[in-house]
Amino acid sequence: MIRFISFEGGDGSGKTTQLKLLESYLVSKGMACCCTREPGGTTLGRMLRKVLLEVDQKEISSPAELFLYLADRAQHVQEVVSPALERGTMVLCDRFSDSTLAYQGFGRGIELDLLRRLNRLASCGLIPDLTFLLDCPVDVGLWRIRKQVTAGLRSGASAKAERPLGQDRFEQEEIEFHERVRRGFLDLARAEPDRFCVVDALGSIEQVHKEIKRIVDERLAAQHNAK
Numbered sequence: 328m329i330r331f332i333s334f335e336g337g338d339g340s341g342k343t344t345q346l347k348l349l350e351s352y353l354v355s356k357g358m359a360c361c362c363t364r365e366p367g368g369t370t371l372g373r374m375l376r377k378v379l380l381e382v383d384q385k386e387i388s389s390p391a392e393l394f395l396y397l398a399d400r401a402q403h404v405q406e407v408v409s410p411a412l413e414r415g416t417m418v419l420c421d422r423f424s425d426s427t428l429a430y431q432g433f434g435r436g437i438e439l440d441l442l443r444r445l446n447r448l449a450s451c452g453l454i455p456d457l458t459f460l461l462d463c464p465v466d467v468g469l470w471r472i473r474k475q476v477t478a479g480l481r482s483g484a485s486a487k488a489e490r491p492l493g494q495d496r497f498e499q500e501e502i503e504f505h506e507r508v509r510r511g512f513l514d515l516a517r518a519e520p521d522r523f524c525v526v527d528a529l530g531s532i533e534q535v536h537k538e539i540k541r542i543v544d545e546r547l548a549a550q551h552n553a554k
């Protein structure tokens with residue numbers, strides 16, 4: 328049964344655009360969708376997102392950062408995700424627990440088993456039924472972000488940013504950090520091939536959307552036939 332779909336990927340991989348396109352597609356098929364995101368899917372989450380992504384917050388320690396993401400998730404699951412699933416609504420989520428494993432685990436070096444236990448607590452054991460991993464080379468993702476900022480399609484950075492590689496605290500990390508995150512996501516996908524679908528995010532928006540639609544249609548048909 329696919330009810331809960333998450334979109335994961337590095338910064339600039341296009342997941343937000345693809346999530347919105349999938350929402351339009353599912354709504355056009357008469358399905359009710361709840362689109363949400365982490366961090367920032369609740370009032371508390373929006374406050375946490377601001378703190379987490381603020382360029383000037385360089386002094387946040389890795390454990391503090393981790394607990395803020397977990398706090399966002401705990402509130403989000405309880406206030407938004409679980410109630411929507413209970414109502415029978417399809418949930419499309421821009422990032423979920425896998426981002427914590429990729430960024431705080433593979434990126435920051437916090438032990439994965441510990442993160443898995445903490446994720447379980449924060450998410451009340453909720454795991455997406457299907458996860459799209461939008462994969463693209465790190466330099467392409469960061470280049471897309473810069474292009475969006477220049478075009479005014481993504482919020483701008485603090486004028487004080489010394490190293491304006493990207494536009495938030497994460498986008499300003501070293502390339503090697505983003506490479507570890509990318510490899511981490513791919514490792515996670517390899518470990519759970521039934522849940523993860525890796526989509527080549529180098530394609531055009533239309534090509535990527537077509538591939539995502541194909542996979543969702545296939546899963547929905549399989550679900551229908553199994554009834």
Ligand code: TMP
Binds near residue numbers: 364423426
């Ligand atoms: P985004 O929603 O614009 O992709 O930005 C969210 C940023 O937060 C992104 O750089 C990934 C990061 N992040 C984590 O480090 N850990 C997490 O658990 C989540 C949900 C996001």
